[in-house]
Amino acid sequence: MLKDKIKAAFDEPACPTNRAKAAGERAKGCSKPLTPGAAAGGCAYDGAKISLQPITDAAHLVHGPLACEGNSWDNRGSGSSGSDIWRRSFTTDLTELDIVTGTGEKKLYKAIREISTRFKPAAVFVYSTCVTALIGDDIDAVCKHASAKYGLPVIPVHSPGFAGSKNLGNKLAGNALLDHVIGTHQPDDVSPTDVVILGEFNLAGEFWMVKPLLDKLGIRVRTCVPGDARYLDVAAAHTANVTMVVCSTALIGLARRMEERWGIPYFEGSFYGITDTSESLRRLARLLVERGAPADLVERTEALIAAEEARAWARLEPYRARLAGKRVLLNTGGVKSWSIVAALMELGMEFVGTSVKKSTVEDKMRVQILLREEAHAFEGMAPRDLYAQLKGGDADIMLSGGRTQFIALKARVPWLDINQERIHPYAGYDGTVELVRQIDISISNPVWDEVRAPAPWDTEGRLTDRHVSHFTMDDDADAADPTFAARHRRKFANSRVDNTDPEYLAHHRKKFAGHAADDIGDD
Amino acid sequence: MTDALSKVTHTQKAATVNPLKSSQPLGAALAFLGVANAMPLFHGTQGCTSFALVLIGRHYKEVIPIQTTAMDEVAAILGGADHLEEAILNLKKRTNPALIGVCTTALVETRGEDFAGELKLIHERRGNELAGTEIVLAQTPDFAGSIEEGWSKATTAIIEGVVPKGETRVSPERINILPGSHLTVADLEAIRDTVEAFGLEPTILPDISGSLDGKVAERWIPTSNGGVAVEDIRTMGGAVHTIAIGEQMRRPAEALKARTKVPYTLFDTLTGLAATDRFVALLAEISGRPVPARVRRARAQLEDAMLDGHFHFGGKRVAIAAEPDLLYAMARFFAGLGAEVSCAVSASGASPILEAVPAADVVVGDLDDFETRAEGCDLLVTHSHGRQASERLGIPLMHIGFPIFDRLGAQHRHTALYEGTRDLVFEVANIVQAHHVPRTPAELDPFRDHGDTHVGRPQTAAH
Numbered sequence: 001m002l003k004d005k006i007k008a009a010f011d012e013p014a015c016p017t018n019r020a021k022a023a024g025e026r027a028k029g030c031s032k033p034l035t036p037g038a039a040a041g042g043c044a045y046d047g048a049k050i051s052l053q054p055i056t057d058a059a060h061l062v063h064g065p066l067a068c069e070g071n072s073w074d075n076r077g078s079g080s081s082g083s084d085i086w087r088r089s090f091t092t093d094l095t096e097l098d099i100v101t102g103t104g105e106k107k108l109y110k111a112i113r114e115i116s117t118r119f120k121p122a123a124v125f126v127y128s129t130c131v132t133a134l135i136g137d138d139i140d141a142v143c144k145h146a147s148a149k150y151g152l153p154v155i156p157v158h159s160p161g162f163a164g165s166k167n168l169g170n171k172l173a174g175n176a177l178l179d180h181v182i183g184t185h186q187p188d189d190v191s192p193t194d195v196v197i198l199g200e201f202n203l204a205g206e207f208w209m210v211k212p213l214l215d216k217l218g219i220r221v222r223t224c225v226p227g228d229a230r231y232l233d234v235a236a237a238h239t240a241n242v243t244m245v246v247c248s249t250a251l252i253g254l255a256r257r258m259e260e261r262w263g264i265p266y267f268e269g270s271f272y273g274i275t276d277t278s279e280s281l282r283r284l285a286r287l288l289v290e291r292g293a294p295a296d297l298v299e300r301t302e303a304l305i306a307a308e309e310a311r312a313w314a315r316l317e318p319y320r321a322r323l324a325g326k327r328v329l330l331n332t333g334g335v336k337s338w339s340i341v342a343a344l345m346e347l348g349m350e351f352v353g354t355s356v357k358k359s360t361v362e363d364k365m366r367v368q369i370l371l372r373e374e375a376h377a378f379e380g381m382a383p384r385d386l387y388a389q390l391k392g393g394d395a396d397i398m399l400s401g402g403r404t405q406f407i408a409l410k411a412r413v414p415w416l417d418i419n420q421e422r423i424h425p426y427a428g429y430d431g432t433v434e435l436v437r438q439i440d441i442s443i444s445n446p447v448w449d450e451v452r453a454p455a456p457w458d459t460e461g462r463l464t465d466r467h468v469s470h471f472t473m474d475d476d477a478d479a480a481d482p483t484f485a486a487r488h489r490r491k492f493a494n495s496r497v498d499n500t501d502p503e504y505l506a507h508h509r510k511k512f513a514g515h516a517a518d519d520i521g522d523d
Numbered sequence: 524m525t526d527a528l529s530k531v532t533h534t535q536k537a538a539t540v541n542p543l544k545s546s547q548p549l550g551a552a553l554a555f556l557g558v559a560n561a562m563p564l565f566h567g568t569q570g571c572t573s574f575a576l577v578l579i580g581r582h583y584k585e586v587i588p589i590q591t592t593a594m595d596e597v598a599a600i601l602g603g604a605d606h607l608e609e610a611i612l613n614l615k616k617r618t619n620p621a622l623i624g625v626c627t628t629a630l631v632e633t634r635g636e637d638f639a640g641e642l643k644l645i646h647e648r649r650g651n652e653l654a655g656t657e658i659v660l661a662q663t664p665d666f667a668g669s670i671e672e673g674w675s676k677a678t679t680a681i682i683e684g685v686v687p688k689g690e691t692r693v694s695p696e697r698i699n700i701l702p703g704s705h706l707t708v709a710d711l712e713a714i715r716d717t718v719e720a721f722g723l724e725p726t727i728l729p730d731i732s733g734s735l736d737g738k739v740a741e742r743w744i745p746t747s748n749g750g751v752a753v754e755d756i757r758t759m760g761g762a763v764h765t766i767a768i769g770e771q772m773r774r775p776a777e778a779l780k781a782r783t784k785v786p787y788t789l790f791d792t793l794t795g796l797a798a799t800d801r802f803v804a805l806l807a808e809i810s811g812r813p814v815p816a817r818v819r820r821a822r823a824q825l826e827d828a829m830l831d832g833h834f835h836f837g838g839k840r841v842a843i844a845a846e847p848d849l850l851y852a853m854a855r856f857f858a859g860l861g862a863e864v865s866c867a868v869s870a871s872g873a874s875p876i877l878e879a880v881p882a883a884d885v886v887v888g889d890l891d892d893f894e895t896r897a898e899g900c901d902l903l904v905t906h907s908h909g910r911q912a913s914e915r916l917g918i919p920l921m922h923i924g925f926p927i928f929d930r931l932g933a934q935h936r937h938t939a940l941y942e943g944t945r946d947l948v949f950e951v952a953n954i955v956q957a958h959h960v961p962r963t964p965a966e967l968d969p970f971r972d973h974g975d976t977h978v979g980r981p982q983t984a985a986h
Binding site: 077079081204205206208209211212213216308409410412423425428429430437438441442444445446447450451453455456457460461462463467 | 797807814961969
């Protein structure tokens with residue numbers, strides 16, 4: 001039952017928010033009731049889909065009417081080093097007739113057949129949606145049957161949009177992996193340094209900036225879920241020795257259950273920022289050594305960290321002078337805010353605010369320690385307030401997700417995408433340098449000065465004093481010229497300007513004393 | 524401008540490889556084609572004419588009226604005056620043009636004849652037969668200059684040949700527009716619309732928007748079909764002001780001012796927000812009218828385009844090869860949106876505007892110089908002959924300038940004023956996005972070279 005699955009997802013002792021609650025509060029789960037008319041953000045289906053879809057060699061089939069998939073596909077930039085099946089969009093695109101006559105299950109079954117024969121995916125993930133959940137399509141049965149018939153794993157993911165928030169969807173996706181995928185494949189190359197990374201999406205390929213660091217230390221990433229993941233590797237995740245959770249709000253529950261079931265210790269870490277990348281490498285090494293990896297791993301890790309940190313700071317040094325004192329507004333919950341805050345503050349940048357909407361209690365505490373002033377951390381801001389703050393010139397740049405992009409741009413304030421739609425990789429040491437480089441590129445773009453300069457006319461289109469007159473009337477030499485043309489030009493000129501203003505006239509005469517009016521621009 | 528002057532260098536190669544420039548008489552012919560019922564006449568051999576004619580035809584996809592004095596071996600040795608006379612009389616008889624624009628070529632200029640004197644004699648002898656046809660001379664040898672100079676000289680020749688000296692009665696609503704050769708048909712139409720929106724009457728010289736705009740006529744017209752009327756040119760001295768666009772138009776603007784005392788304002792570019800602001804403000808001042816709402820709306824749209832588009836310019840390295848005024852306009856455009864003009868190649872070295880190009884170095888050279896210097900750039904910006912460099916370097920090409928023969932509609936692209944700048948922003952952003960190549964694990968490997976993370980390629984197109 002969906003209700004049980006949701007309840008299971010909310011029962012999360014590893015979640016610090018959950019732990020902090022009283023028993024009665026905890027029983028209610030963590031779903032915050034949404035406010036009709038004032039809600040923003042994705043649904044549970046959205047959350048489940050984005051948590052699993054970057055599994056690259058699987059087909060992701062959405063069972064529902066068009067909007068759920070048709071309005072959302074191909075909107076994320078995860079990198080794949082192999083198959084591109086995951087980028088194809090599959091949906092049963094239910095029609096009114098399908099829904100009324102209840103032929104949805106049959107359509108789903110046929111869709112799985114078509115996809116499995118034509119595209120030969122390693123597996124098919126089937127996502128339920130509001131409509132198919134409401135009318136009671138039994139996707140478990142269809143998946144089970146199709147799996148047996150066509151000889152490939154078909155995994156039902158129960159996450160209809162009405163179930164709750166995007167965050168809940170993340171958790172439901174994790175549970176689907178636990179129920180149907182992880183532990184179903186036994187690899188023959190298990191080693192004591194195998195690790196699993198959870199909640200890393202390989203956006204813009206950024207995990208490829210981190211993986212070579214682990215390779216160099218002899219740490220093997222069995223699977224990184226979901227970024228650039230292959231189905232069979234995910235299925236073998238239970239053979240790893242350590243789990244690192246990158247995006248804790250998404251998949252921490254999965255990590256805890258993997259510990260319960262297979263005894264794999266986990267920790268929360270981040271690959272954003274220099275110190276956090278180093279700290280994550282350290283913890284991976286230490287936990288692996290505790291689990292039987294060679295003891296020299298710790299020393300080798302420290303040596304690597306020392307070398308890479310030195311290199312990164314050397315590359316960041318040129319930016320210090322350019323960026324010191326720049327004021328950043330960080331408006332995201334999608335990445336580890338504090339990881340970024342720490343990295344940028346070390347370069348002398350200032351934070352005028354950071355959103356902690358999706359952050360855990362621990363995240364919030366770390367942000368507050370870093371920022372010292374509680375006022376800077378906000379839970380969320382209405383677009384109008386955000387616009388007002390930006391327009392008021394409080395920040396030199398806003399780092400956020402695409403949702404608030406245009407608020408910054410309309411306020412004529414530099415903006416950098418640091419969420420899922422972004423195009424630049426920011427992970428690891430190189431990624432931190434890239435982030436700083438992109439901030440510099442954005443802030444130093446001359447476009448800001450140009451678009452901030454008001455037009456030389458008012459709202460009615462009448463010239464203001466910002467317009468320096470360049471229209472040349474013939475100068476004093478013409479004063480004695482009795483020709484009609486000269487007289488006419490003088491008369492015409494006088495009729496257009498306020499010739500009683502001595503300052504204007506003085507300026508006018510001086511400007512065109514040279515007579516040869518040429519480039520009127522000075523920019 | 525507060526920018527430091529850029530260093531202008533000339534390459535020292537003996538062999539030009541993949542020429543960037545087109546010839547000077549071709550530029551003059553284009554300018555003459557901007558006069559209604561005109562016929563450019565190349566004083567040279569047949570080939571000079573046919574190559575220019577074919578190349579202009581490839582760009583505009585039109586039949587191009589250009590005639591030749593068809594110099595033969597005897598004329599090459601003894602002089603071409605009678606060929607010139609015969610050609611003019613034949614053209615008058617067969618096509619009765621309002622204006623014949625004589626463009627000299629390298630052959631006759633190498634001989635060094637007195638063309639002006641010859642034309643004077645022809646006029647004296649044949650004045651009656653040639654009544655109703657203006658004959659002007661642009662001395663445009665192929666061994667010097669390029670399109671810009673030819674265009675500038677032809678425009679100057681038209682002014683000096685057609686506009687009478689002395690001041691005339693001024694019409695306060697009339698203004699002259701002297702557009703450079705780098706503006707398109709669409710640009711001229713937009714300039715006209717904008718000027719007219721202020722209640723002003725523009726005389727555009729040359730006006731290729733009337734003649735090279737690509738239209739199907741109901742009858743065969745042997746001369747230029749459209750353009751500025753000779754009668755309108757004759758009365759340009761009655762305008763209240765002249766607006767010249769591009770450094771190349773300083774010479775004709777000066778010539779007009781010297782003859783008629785009409786003052787002028789020279790705009791080094793009309794591409795970009797600030798440049799258009801100045802242009803529009805000048806029109807508002809001349810006309811005494813407020814800026815119309817639709818012009819103000821176009822400005823707001825450009826601002827938004829710049830905000831949305833700047834992501835695709837910031838940090839990008841751009842290579843531009845063009846004639847001086849276009850090179851300057853495009854370099855200013857790219858630099859203004861945060862791109863680095865890391866390679867700037869000019870087709871000719873005479874223009875003072877080159878020193879103002881926002882690039883460290885400006886090389887006067889060819890497309891081979893362009894290709895060797897453009898390596899590692901994100902975008903090539905030049906005319907169709909840049910496609911070889913684009914293929915070999917694997918860098919996308921944005922088509923600008925002349926000739927553009929492997930794309931349709933070059934004459935209808937907007938590149939000036941608010942709309943034109945907006946369209947250019949979108950075009951660049953779309954090229955950048957269309958050529959996005961996702962980064963591979965090898966490219967992102969932190970140990971690959973321990974160099975900079977920037978590999979000179981845009982990464983993705985997700986916006």
